[in-house]
Every structure is written in structure tokens, then in C-alpha cells.
Amino acid sequence: MDTVHRLTLGDLAREHRRSRPGGTAAVDGDERLSYVDLDDRANRVANALAAAGVGTGDRVLWLGQTSARVLELLLGCAKLGAVLCPANARQSADELRFVLGDLDPRVVVWQSALGDAAREVRDARFIEAGDEYRAWLDAASPTDDERSVDPGLPVLALYTAAFDGRPNAALLSHTALLAHSVSIGWIRQIEPGFTYLNSGPLFHVGTMMFCLATFHLGGTNVFTPGFVPAEVCRLIERERCTSAFLYGPMLDQLVEANTGEDGKARRDLSSLHFSAGSDAWNAMITVDESPWGRALGGYGQSEVAGMLTFTGLGLGALGSHGRPSPFAQVRIVDAGGAEVPAGEVGEMVARGPIMFSGYWNRAELNAAKQAGGWHHTGDLARRESDGTITFIGPKLRMIKSGGENVYPAEVERALTTHPGIKEAAVIGVPDERWGQTVKAVVVASDPSLTAEDVVAHVRERIASYKKPSHVVFTGALPRRGFTPDYDALDEAHGGGGYPIV
């Protein structure tokens, strides 16, 4: 291996130890780890794992909440050439059994307080994350064995992409994570003064990518087990957090939790630099009007280590999802892999060092995902005339009606411009004549809204063949993270017959 050009997550831990001996790497409850402490922990983890028989390419599973344990386990795996998978601990016993069978980890670190499912599937590989884990680490040497690890090897696995109902573990290499971290550092102004509150789950790339960038660029990671508004406010105040994993309804919950009976803020959240929201939100935080705070967005997925396109720093304009990361090429292609002209919708494919290394144990799927030497995102997008990219929606969700392609996202955008519609999701339902027709599932804010109103509204805005043939009203949309749960919608409302699988 080419040692002179090597840089791994373990190497970063080594460099931070030298460069930032006094810097705070992690805060978790009452525990504070300097960058020296963190490297010591990583060494103990590596040595303890090695003693447990973990070697290059072996998997280690974390079943627990957001915690500094995830970072130290990841760095320990990094120093061994092993792979850490932080998985959702709140899955059912059957789901956990699937993960254990699929990933075949050599060691599992689990938090026993999270329910009975993990207890049910527990075996000799399980180490409880409390006293047992502490004793296990205390017994290991903090010496750095400086094993030489190829940075092209995977080090992190994130379960995602349930194409056929079962999730797949996306493998990310040191090289992919390091390139991605610096791209995020560039677009988000991450540097040693950056203090990130890990208030989302580390088994999702959304929080993990900021955790890694903060570590890479010498900032401070603050961990909290889950999103509890009052506790988040307390931590932002105490640690002077500059950023956090927050979105949508979380902001209102923070405002509510942080407004005292006298109407004043309970905690000082002014260290937090964030985009503008409600007046009450803006009054509590520092609204970030810098080039790094404005118009932040883009398109991402676990398979590209986080973000593939960005709208910040002058990368956005006409298209809603900006331009590619400095570590990626992006093409919009047809079913045969040929590039389509600007303005036309096709699948977004990408190349570059941030791409994942395939899914664990999915040779056939990986061959399809990397056909022609491009990573196939499985998502539809369009290049606009200025070169920016608009994400349309999942390729699997495209509706084919009377030979025409209908993209649910486009219809949904038209629907939600109606003042009487709070939210809406669009599915395809099988139709004898047209193959599929469009069905809108609508949450109305105006109780007098009719199906005819909805159809008429859409027809005025987009091509007639895209208008819903069927409209159903519901009290709330089922959700999976940020997006509606389309599988649940299909099941509840007769969806199916999608053309591309």
C-alpha cells in the first residue's frame, strides 16, 4: 500500500492528538473528551476489538442512541481496518435478527435500556454499553499499534435503501468520508470553533456527516441521546453550540420549550447560527446571513457519504438542488445510460471519491447500481438551462399513465400551492386503460375543500395528464423521516403498477 498518500479516520485522530492536545473533541453528558482522550479511546477500542478477533473488513454493530461511543467505536474500527455499523436500536426483534444475520458482526455494543428487542436477540457477541463496555475498554491498552490501513477500505456502514423491502448496508470508505467532510466544511464554514450538537440519529447520514466533518476539521461534537427540546436548549446554552441537527417542526418545539411564562427565553441560544424561521426563533438564535448560511440545501443520500449537490456558496440558482459537490461528477441519463439534454428528466448518476463502496453482501445489486462505471442514485432529476439540478423524485415512484411519465413531486408541488391544502402525497394506482392513474392523498386545512376543487387547481398549473384522477382526504400523511411513507400510502390507498423496478 502507498503509505505516503495514506489518510484514514485513524490518522486524523492521530493528527488531532498532536495538533489539538487541548481541544475538546466530544461532550456526552458529564463526560468531556479532549482530542488526546479521544485518540486514547480509539486505541483502546482497536486493541479490545483486536483481542475479540476483529480484523480487516470485519463488522462491529452499535445498537444504541446518539452518543460519543459511536465516534470512539468508529475510530477504533478505523485503526483496525474494520467497519462500524450504527443501527437503529428501536427496531423489532425480527428486524434486528435480519441485521445480525445480514451484517454478521463480530462484536455488538448495545444499550440495554432501549427495550426488549435487543435483549431478545442478544448472544455472546453483545457487550452492554454501560459498565460492561467501560470495563472492557479499561482492560485494553491505550497504545497505538499504528496498523497500516488502506483508506480505500470501508469503515462505516449505514442501513438504507429498502428497494425490495429489506434494507441494505451502504459501505463508506475512509477516502469517501474524508473528501465528503472537507466538502461540507467548505460549504458550511466548519473549523475548530464549530461546535455541533448531534441531536439526530447517528444511523442516518444527516447527523453522521456533520459529526464526521466536525471531527475532521477539529471542532467539538456534543452528543444527546435523542431530541428532547428542553435538553437541547440546555446543551446549546452550556456548550455554546454553533450548529445542530434541527429541521422543520423541531424549531417550533424548541421555541415553545424555551419560552418562559414571562415570555422571555429560558436559555441563551444565541451561539446557534441557523437559517431564519419564525420571529420568535430568529429572536432566540443568531440568524446566519453569511454566504455559508444562505440558501443552504442540496441533494444527498447515504450512498454518496452525504451530499451530492449543494445550493450554498453560489452553487444554487434556477434548479432547486444546486450544483455537484467538488468531489463529484453528475449526469442525467436515460434507461440506456446515455446522457439526456438539459431540460429532460432522467436518472441522476454520479462519479467521484465520495461514492460508496457498494452495499454489504449485495453483489448483484451493486453491479446494477454501478453499471457503466457510474453510481446510479435511483433518483430522477433534470439539468436546468443554467446547469443547476432539480431533483424530481425516486425513480421507483415514477408513474406511467397513458405512456406519459408523471413525477409525483411535480404534482405534489402543484397541490400544495392551494391555500386549503396543508400537505399532499401522490401515488400511482393500477388502471386498465392507462396502465396507471394519478391518485392524490390530501390533508386539507379547509374542511370545505372538494375533490373537484383539488383537480381543478392542479389542471390550471400543470399538464392535464398529470392531474389526479382520484383524490382522497386524510387526517395526516404517514412519514418516514423527512418524507411521506409511500409504501404505507400505496398499501392504504391501492397504489402499485409502477413501471421501473
Added chain:
Amino acid sequence: MDTVHRLTLGDLAREHRRSRPGGTAAVDGDERLSYVDLDDRANRVANALAAAGVGTGDRVLWLGQTSARVLELLLGCAKLGAVLCPANARQSADELRFVLGDLDPRVVVWQSALGDAAREVRDARFIEAGDEYRAWLDAASPTDDERSVDPGLPVLALYTAAFDGRPNAALLSHTALLAHSVSIGWIRQIEPGFTYLNSGPLFHVGTMMFCLATFHLGGTNVFTPGFVPAEVCRLIERERCTSAFLYGPMLDQLVEANTGEDGKARRDLSSLHFSAGSDAWNAMITVDESPWGRALGGYGQSEVAGMLTFTGLGLGALGSHGRPSPFAQVRIVDAGGAEVPAGEVGEMVARGPIMFSGYWNRAELNAAKQAGGWHHTGDLARRESDGTITFIGPKLRMIKSGGENVYPAEVERALTTHPGIKEAAVIGVPDERWGQTVKAVVVASDPSLTAEDVVAHVRERIASYKKPSHVVFTGALPRRGFTPDYDALDEAHGGGGYPIV
């Protein structure tokens, strides 16, 4: 080769073409190249070079001034897997003969107006950069053959490091240049609105690294053949340049050239964001007080694609040269390669994707430079207690006096704290009793200053064995770029006998 993870300079040209069809890539005189134009040029260069027999690993030589030609030639070579070397065209015929023999280029593009030396050594490989070059490109196809190029291959060669009197061509890979560009983009806020005036030579990494980062991150490169103050002011005003290759005495020359007889500024330089200087300078430009403008500095060399350490963005403090690039590990080691404790001086060695691929055609030297899997910078440095790094000086210049190590930079710093000393350089002279003794070459601002004053001043500040045994006064120090020309000083003042070669 692993195509999914591939990213080359050629791939960036392809992506910019898609992402920034309307963006201005380069301005050179009356010529303006959009990113589409630039990619077309790169394709023509690649096809013309291929027709001339240039293939993977072959070298192409540029003998000319700073120009958009260098960027298009580099991208053309990138698409072929070839290597561009922009060399100093103002060398003597003997020096050019050395370069031609050493590099063995297949094609040389030269500017005939630069003197007779190139004309003297010219052969069938030479293409004149004017009409002949234009016709050569016009005859080539602008089609992109999309040859697959390994990003680990070298694409740029920069002559540097004349260890034994002959220069060596440092080879830089796509991967090294791309990682470095994003690190510079991070520390310097380079994005599509960044407009860089290439006002220094492109055969030095100092200008080249900014040219490449500006290209990589979608900004605009403006080229001017050399540093002519009035022309530089005109270009800053016309192109609204936000940055330029400027240092030290250049700033005063710009102020002088830009001050009209009425005392007012001739040209509007307010687009230029730069660090503060004289009052007159500050009044002309926009003084950059952002985190990206403050305390900018660090340590660099061609062999790391540019910068190895940075002082900006919270990376600096006690040590004068900050902390490592996010793409490097740095150690300070003794002669045996073992890490020395913080506070002790040793050679700075480094690892990471920004490291060069060795010197062209120097197998023995390369083995020594990469001993133990670390790039040996050839420079002495010290870790401070806070983890920052202080660059001391070239290892080859260390003086050994009575068994003690004396670092010229340390003595020079002590010398220049004297109000009567304008500048000073320190060399070692052979000495029968001590091996070497310290000699100070001093430019005095106070004509009454004596050698005794100088010695007494140093003795008060640093250990006695480091004080000069000899002091000579001179009117000006010979310079090589930013630093005194120590070879010339040794020759003029009897230097020699340095312990490490």
C-alpha cells in the same frame, strides 16, 4: 481502474461544462473563455497531443509567461493521462537544455517573444504559442474521447528543490491537486464568485495552487503575463477581481501606480479582498476581516501541491505556521525518523493525499524523500505546546557549531528585533575549532551600528553559542523569491561546512 470513484482534472472540466455553461472560466487579454469554451479547448489540446504521439505519462513543456494557455494545456494533458510542466522561459540556453534533456517532453509550446534562449534550443517538438498553436488547435477535433485516466497518475510537474544544484521536477497527481484545491477553497472562501488574478508565475506553486482552486470551485481565472502595476490595477477594476497573487513590495507598487496626480485612486480596486497594509492600500481595497482573511499564512512547498499547514480559520495560535491541512498528517522527527517531543526541533515529515508522486526521473532521491512511508520536507520545524507548528528553516542550512545545532531563522529573528537592523541573514562558515561558526549578514538602517552592537543584542536574547562570531554589513540581501538567496550569501561570504546533506 475503479471508474465509479474516479475524479480527474479532466472530469472537472466536463462537470463545469454541464454545471456552469454560462460561467466565465478564463480571461486572458481580449479572450474570454466560458466553461464550455474551456472544455472544448481541453478536448482540442488532448486530440492534438494524441495526434502528436503523446500518451499516458508523456510530458508536455510550456515555455512562456502566465496565460490561459497553461490552464487549457494542463486540462488537455489531464484528459490524456499526460503531464504538463510549465517552466521558467527566462532561463539561459544551458538551463533550458538541462530541462529538455531531463524532462524529455514530446511537445513544447513556447512564446517566441521571450528572448533568444528558447530559440537557440528549439527543435521539431516546439510549437510557437501564437498563430502556429492556434492553427494546431483549430485543426484538432473538439470531441471529448472520454479516455479513462487514473487520478493517481501525475498531471503537473513543477521544477523546484535544487538540492545538489540541479532542479528536480515535482510530479503532482490529479488526486493531490484536487484534494489540495478544496483545502484552499475551505481556508480561503473560494466559490463561483471568486475571481483570481494570476499575477505571478505559473511555474511556481504559489500562483498555480490558486489558479487550480479557482478552476476547481467554479470561479474565474484572469491571466496577465507578468506583474506590471498599472495593468494589474486595470484588470482588477475591469474584471472585478476578488483576489490576486500579491505580496510584500508589490502592494506599495500598486498603491504608487494607482495614485493619480490629484492624490485620488485611478482605478477602482474595491473588489479586491485582501489583508490590511498601509493606510493608502487599505483605502483602495476591501480589507478582509472575515475568518477567511484574518491571519492567513502557513507553510508550503511544491511537493505537497501547495500548503501543508495553515494559520487561518482557527488553525493558528502560538506557533507561527499553524496546523496541518485537513488532508495531511505531520510529524517532527529526528535523524532516525523517530518523533521528537513537542518543543524540540526536527525535520517535518508528512503523509496524505496531497503529497507529490516523487520527482521525475530521480529514483534514488525519491526513495530518500519517502523513507519510512513519510514525505521528508527537508525543512526543520517544532511543535509548540498547543499543537501548532513553527517552521524553523531548511534542514540543509542548519549550522553545527561546537556540537550544537543553530537554526539561522532563530538568529535572524533575534537580529531583526534591533531597531537599527533593516534585514539580516545568517550563514555558517567553516571553523577549525567549532566545525562551523555563525556569520550574520546585516543590512543596517542605522549607519552607526557596529558589529559589537549586533553581537551584544543577540546575546541578550538567545543562547550565547548561537550569537554571530562574525558580522558583515551589506547594502541589500540577494533574494530568491520570498527568501534570501543563501547560496549567493554562502558564496559571497565564505559560507559552507553544513552538517546534513
